[in-house]
Amino acid sequence: MPELPEVETVRLGLVPVLEGRKLVRVEARRPDLRIAFPPRFAERLTGRRVERLERRAKYILAHLDRGEILLIHLGMSGRFFVDMQRSNATGSGAHDHVMFETDRGARVVYSDHRRFGLMTLLAASDRDSHKLLKGLGPEPLTADFSVAHLLAALKGKRTPIKAALLDQRVVAGLGNIYVCEALFGAGVSPKRIAAKVTRDQAKRLVAAIRTVLKDAIAAGGSTLRDYRKADGELGYFQHKFRVYDREGERCSKRGCRGRIKRIVQAGRSTFFCPGCQR
DNA sequence: CTTACGGCCTGTACGC
């Protein structure tokens, strides 16, 4: 269920445990996440030092010594746990697929009941050319993501803006929730055809996207001590959304008398206020 | 080329 802010919060939780640490033991308990582990996956990771954890879109890239990158995607249900007791016997760890033990004795467990996540290895030199990474659009929290870029990316697109913003080639890291929130913040209707978004709306969208993502990351940092919950789970936090999953509630915008509506676009729920999103 | 849709898995919520 993680989008950019959740992935970033997970990354921040992993940094103190993994960065600079050597992996002394790695177990890959099942090989069939969305993309099967490469051959000898656990062996190739054992003994490697994690030099740096990077986030790109919804991916975490663990830069290892010897010029390799461990690429991680959490899919819909991927979670990391640090230093907690997990037991397959009791069922609590039934979906624990990968375990990393560091030279400081920390144990990091990756759990993913739907198995839409993935882990794979790539050469550091493929950082920008790997097929999962090469088509990604700009990071929304950097200057690469500009009004000019957004307008160019939307040009000629016949799909609704909602679908366009979910397209990782347009902007990287947004998912269904934050697209709904950003469209609400910008006052733009999710049904508007992408190519018809005006310059003024594009400006508001760029600003709203940055704001909702930054606020969510900040909420993770302030809600969780060390980005970690009591049970050792990293990166997830209670966050209040203004439209997502609020069908039927009053619009929170001042002076707006509308109610939040739910529609289905491209098979996914969209929440918006017909009163103030145009 | 762009756009639309099925499929991958399992868990949970809800109506009857």
Place this chain on the structure above:
DNA sequence: TGCGTACAGGCCGTAA
């Protein structure tokens, strides 16, 4: 309580 159904925040491959 049990059962069936719908739905879930992602992404890829394929077809149109």
